Amino acid sequence: MAKVHRLISVVLRLAAAAAAAAAAIIMVTSHEATSLFGLELEAKYSHIPSFIFFVVAYAVACAYSLLVIFVPPGSAASRLVVMTDVLMGMVLTGAVAATGAIAEVGRNGNSHAGWLPICEQVHDYCNHVMGAFIAGFVALILYFLIIMYSLHVVADPMCPCH
Amino acid sequence: MAKVHRLISVVLRLAAAAAAAAAAIIMVTSHEATSLFGLELEAKYSHIPSFIFFVVAYAVACAYSLLVIFVPPGSAASRLVVMTDVLMGMVLTGAVAATGAIAEVGRNGNSHAGWLPICEQVHDYCNHVMGAFIAGFVALILYFLIIMYSLHVVADPMCPCH
Numbered sequence: 001m002a003k004v005h006r007l008i009s010v011v012l013r014l015a016a017a018a019a020a021a022a023a024a025i026i027m028v029t030s031h032e033a034t035s036l037f038g039l040e041l042e043a044k045y046s047h048i049p050s051f052i053f054f055v056v057a058y059a060v061a062c063a064y065s066l067l068v069i070f071v072p073p074g075s076a077a078s079r080l081v082v083m084t085d086v087l088m089g090m091v092l093t094g095a096v097a098a099t100g101a102i103a104e105v106g107r108n109g110n111s112h113a114g115w116l117p118i119c120e121q122v123h124d125y126c127n128h129v130m131g132a133f134i135a136g137f138v139a140l141i142l143y144f145l146i147i148m149y150s151l152h153v154v155a156d157p158m159c160p161c162h
Numbered sequence: 163m164a165k166v167h168r169l170i171s172v173v174l175r176l177a178a179a180a181a182a183a184a185a186a187i188i189m190v191t192s193h194e195a196t197s198l199f200g201l202e203l204e205a206k207y208s209h210i211p212s213f214i215f216f217v218v219a220y221a222v223a224c225a226y227s228l229l230v231i232f233v234p235p236g237s238a239a240s241r242l243v244v245m246t247d248v249l250m251g252m253v254l255t256g257a258v259a260a261t262g263a264i265a266e267v268g269r270n271g272n273s274h275a276g277w278l279p280i281c282e283q284v285h286d287y288c289n290h291v292m293g294a295f296i297a298g299f300v301a302l303i304l305y306f307l308i309i310m311y312s313l314h315v316v317a318d319p320m321c322p323c324h
Contacts, residue, residue, distance in 0.1 A: 043274065047272065047274035048272065049263075049266060050263040083310055086248055086309055086310075089248070090251055090255040090306070091255075093253075093255045094255045094258070094259035095259070096256070097256035097257070097260040097263075098260060098263035100260065101211075101264050102263050105264070105267065110209065112205065112210075113277075114278060115267070115277040115278075116277075144252070148245055148248075151244055151245055151248070154313075154316055
């Protein structure tokens with residue numbers, strides 16, 4: 001049973017690391033130069049603080065997921081891993097939410113605040129950011145599954161302690 | 163020992179419920195009407211989707227925190243509560259991050275996207291949103307402590323099962 005737990009955990013972590021790497025790479029490579037009324041406009045991820053946070057969070061999540069695979073199961077460190085998993089899941093949720101909030105303004109604008117939508121001018125850039133958002137969301141769901149699976153194993157109803 | 167665990171858990175949940183209620187109420191009451199170049203401007207939370215999400219998330223978190231206090235410790239439902247706590251913590255992180263991302267644009271604008279800062283025009287509104295953000299952040303930290311404490315109790319190193 002322990003071997004099955006271990007296998008499921010490793011597969012989930014590898015998938016999460018791959019999705020996190022994809023999210024960070026797609027966001028970093030989002031770039032578009034266009035001209036509007038003769039003005040050169042350049043759109044890249046580093047112009048928006050939330051997108052920088054997204055890249056850093058997913059790069060850290062990717063490295064963390066790969067490192068945690070080497071933590072021996074049943075060790076004192078493996079109990080700490082459940083807690084760091086929850087922290088990582090929360091950081092990724094924050095990154096996805098902040099990116100989603102800004103991407104929504106980029107797509108729809110906000111007439112009350114006078115913020116115009118920019119996606120019509122930089123269409124490819126917006127699609128790239130949307131791709132990163134989707135990859136990030138997949139990584140987040142995988143993280144959620146990792147956490148739920150760890151909690152299910154740790155909070156074993158058959159255990160006489162609980 | 164079980165009584166101490168219970169007391170700590172109830173106190174943390176009551177504090178989290180109070181902070182969540184404060185965050186939702188401060189955000190809902192954020193409202194300012196001003197005039198700019200003869201134009202009537204109105205700023206309220208419902209103009210921004212992220213702020214609506216914030217209010218809904220914190221209202222749900224407040225009700226949830228109060229309800230969970232009545233779940234008997236050691237029951238099958240109490241094991242489920244650790245999982246729903248993690249889910250709630252992630253939803254609140256998302257609400258805080260989305261609100262923070264939009265509030266940052268409101269305060270600093272984004273010259274690359276052509277979004278102007280609005281906080282100089284609607285100063286009180288911005289302060290109100292910042293107040294809601296701080297209360298939301300406090301509630302989030304309390305939620306994080308609730309989750310870490312539950313995990314600490316569940317993943318007891320003295321338990322022979324782990």
